[in-house]
Amino acid sequence: MRELHRFPGGVHPSEHKAESSSRPIHEAFIPRKLVVPVRQHIGQPAKPVVELGDRVLKGQMIAEADGYVSTAIHAPSSGIISEIGLAKVPHPSGLPDLCISIETDGKDEWIAHEGVDWRIMEAAALRGYVRDMGLAGLGGAVFPSSIKLDPAGGPAIHTLILNGGECEPWITCDDRLMQERAEEILEGARIMQHLLGAQTLLAGIEDNKQEAIAAMRTAAEKLGLDIDITSMPTLYPGGGGKQITKTLTGLDTPSGGRTTDVGVQVFNVGTAYALARAILHGEPLISRIVTVTGHVLRPQNFEVLIGTQMSELVMHAGDREAMTGIIMGGPMMGFDVPNLDAPVVKSTNCVLAKSEETFPPRPREMPCIRCTQCVSVCPAVLQPQELYWFARARNFGKAQEYHLFDCIECGCCSYVCPSHIPLVDYYRFAKSEIWAREKEKRSSDIARERHEFHLFRIEREKKEKAARLAAKAQTKKTEAPTLAPEEQDAKKKLIAEALARAQAKKASITPKNTDGLPEEKKTEIAEIEARRAKIREVAKQPVEPEKH
Amino acid sequence: MLTAILVMAGLAIALGAVLGFAALRYKVEGDPMVEKIDAVLPQTQCGQCGFPGCKPYATAIAKGDADINLCPPGGDEGVKKLAELLGVEVKPLNAEPKPKSVAFIDENTCIGCTLCIQACPVDAILGAAKQMHTIIASECTGCELCIPPCPVDCISMVPIREDLTNWKWRYPVFRIKPA
Structure with a gap:
């Protein structure tokens, strides 16, 4: 039995897991239209590689990874590309983003695919393969898995933790996945361990998921995998990366750092499953398990094709009247989806339908009474009430001094606040303001540099021009005196001679068209020329004024 | 008496030499205040302040020749930052922010x-x-x-x-x- 450690803070919100955990995972259905955003992961959005009107097969890459921090996107079912453009995406802003829409044909025709042998494949090639399979962390952060699987450039990873915490209320997708597909999860974990070179393989599952723990232990025995599957006490946010690391290993992640700084890498069980499907079967990440629960008739977990509209998913689970909205994720960390037609993406672990009874509107914010209940529940050991004051007063420098960026936005502080202050909203506001400022600072620094170079360039061009002109003037000056007076006279003489020659030539010119004419014609022409010459002579004499 | 004068004079010369050396050794190139002000300005180089760029405006502010509220791209936020840096009262921007x-x-x-x-x-x-x-x-x-x-x-x-x-x-x- 592994010795467990207690992370600081944490709360016990009502679980609401029973609603959806008893039913098996509903197999995937094919909607008429799939809207697949190209930005589903942290980092650079994927670059579309298909064109309007193309027919795509299930599992075909439709957008490729663009840069290192990026991952590919694939067609979740076969059909025709009907639109590449801005469409609704699940985001708290409600702003649209670039999406590839597929009009499905219902045939669900797979592209030719087969797995790779990860035991003989080179690590870098395998990571590239993982990137081209579109893998990203399915626990919610959607960080490209290929990067997390790269042990280079950091401290050696000694422990790999398989995260089956699923501490957020209402959500049961990892629970059902572990119950039904434990073997593949562990196959995936084995590949992860191989890539990271971690000696220890751990799995942490909260003790409210006894069936999942049993299923995972049975599967581990069957595969003969050396993994320590631990039942952890249920405490929110025990499934956070830093928290599960603390619980299972006792290691504290330093402020501003990641768990990899202490040699621990954490992967969600869903990511391990997706990795196994990709490597052993060649199936890219085109679907995921989504818990559809809350104000619906049949709360259940669904295998959902990425790009399926949330409203359609809710309809499949039996929509009820008086639904007031949808939360993507759980009630603690999720956000209200502004458009119900937004598609399911890689990070969608739960679609939570709201109603007035289950999710009454948040009561009015009251003034902070400095009770410091938030301090005692903060798992990141922060001072939430201080951070709140600083964020509220837009004193961002001070907020950063109080380690604002160590906040994992778990929502424990807002949950216990007796004044119902939406504390996390203040922290998110402060964080995005700080990011925006840093970005602005960077671009203004670049502008300053460019302006300084512009001024330098103008100055340089001026100097170069002046130098050119001076050099030209110099050559003129030096060339002029080389001509001695006698030489100049010679030149003048030459010119005069040339002029005289030209005049003589002009005078001697006779019309050329008189050649080969008969004699009488020639004499006629000569007569005419003589007359002309006479007239010219007359014309040359000064005209005397006429006398009257 | 004489010793006292000599000691004082000696001290004055020695300390003066130290100060003179420090002034040369730790000489600051350019005006650090101008640099600080320039860092706050948005570097649009638009000249809307009436100066031919952000650096000249920063220089003018540092000299006290220009007000702190002349930079529309910086907005009220920029005026606030300048006021904080210079320890003066915040003034409303003299133009509409765009x-x-x-x-x-x-x-x-x-x-x-x-x-x-x-x-x-x-x-x-x-x-x-x-x-x-x-x-x-x-x-x-x-x-x-x-x-x-x-x-x-x-x-x-x-x-x-x-x-x-x-x-x-x-x-x-x-x-x-x-x-």
């Missing part, structure tokens, strides 16, 4: 005269004589200095649209619903 924009060249109208290229303070316009010009949007500071020299009025300012890359969480407010 939304952040980038210049856009209508390529159908552009005649390739290069006048805008010469006007751009950050060399963010690409083109050559009788060739199409275009704005490098990522480098454009939105200073509008390219607009007046254009003989065919083909440059317009396009406000930067909000998208997922520049969206920010709003300041939390409690929405009051009518009963």
Whole structure:
């Protein structure tokens, strides 16, 4: 039995897991239209590689990874590309983003695919393969898995933790996945361990998921995998990366750092499953398990094709009247989806339908009474009430001094606040303001540099021009005196001679068209020329004024 | 008596030498205040303050020749930062703040005269004589200095649209619903 450690803070919100955990995972259905955003992961959005009107097969890459921090996107079912453009995406802003829409044909025709042998494949090639399979962390952060699987450039990873915490209320997708597909999860974990070179393989599952723990232990025995599957006490946010690391290993992640700084890498069980499907079967990440629960008739977990509209998913689970909205994720960390037609993406672990009874509107914010209940529940050991004051007063420098960026936005502080202050909203506001400022600072620094170079360039061009002109003037000056007076006279003489020659030539010119004419014609022409010459002579004499 | 005078004189000479050495050894190039002010200014180089760029404006502020509220791209936020840095009262901006924009060249109208290229303070316009010009949007500071020299009025300012890359969480407010 592994010795467990207690992370600081944490709360016990009502679980609401029973609603959806008893039913098996509903197999995937094919909607008429799939809207697949190209930005589903942290980092650079994927670059579309298909064109309007193309027919795509299930599992075909439709957008490729663009840069290192990026991952590919694939067609979740076969059909025709009907639109590449801005469409609704699940985001708290409600702003649209670039999406590839597929009009499905219902045939669900797979592209030719087969797995790779990860035991003989080179690590870098395998990571590239993982990137081209579109893998990203399915626990919610959607960080490209290929990067997390790269042990280079950091401290050696000694422990790999398989995260089956699923501490957020209402959500049961990892629970059902572990119950039904434990073997593949562990196959995936084995590949992860191989890539990271971690000696220890751990799995942490909260003790409210006894069936999942049993299923995972049975599967581990069957595969003969050396993994320590631990039942952890249920405490929110025990499934956070830093928290599960603390619980299972006792290691504290330093402020501003990641768990990899202490040699621990954490992967969600869903990511391990997706990795196994990709490597052993060649199936890219085109679907995921989504818990559809809350104000619906049949709360259940669904295998959902990425790009399926949330409203359609809710309809499949039996929509009820008086639904007031949808939360993507759980009630603690999720956000209200502004458009119900937004598609399911890689990070969608739960679609939570709201109603007035289950999710009454948040009561009015009251003034902070400095009770410091938030301090005692903060798992990141922060001072939430201080951070709140600083964020509220837009004193961002001070907020950063109080380690604002160590906040994992778990929502424990807002949950216990007796004044119902939406504390996390203040922290998110402060964080995005700080990011925006840093970005602005960077671009203004670049502008300053460019302006300084512009001024330098103008100055340089001026100097170069002046130098050119001076050099030209110099050559003129030096060339002029080389001509001695006698030489100049010679030149003048030459010119005069040339002029005289030209005049003589002009005078001697006779019309050329008189050649080969008969004699009488020639004499006629000569007569005419003589007359002309006479007239010219007359014309040359000064005209005397006429006398009257 | 004499010893005292000698000691004092000796001390004065020694300390003077130390000070003189320090003044030379730790000499600060340029005015550090100007640098600090310049760091706060948004570097649009637009000249809307009446100075030919951010650095000259910073110099003028440091000398006390210019007010701190003359920079429209910096906005009220910028005035606040300057007031904090200089320890003076915040003043309202003397102009309407404009939304952040980038210049856009209508390529159908552009005649390739290069006048805008010469006007751009950050060399963010690409083109050559009788060739199409275009704005490098990522480098454009939105200073509008390219607009007046254009003989065919083909440059317009396009406000930067909000998208997922520049969206920010709003300041939390409690929405009051009518009963």
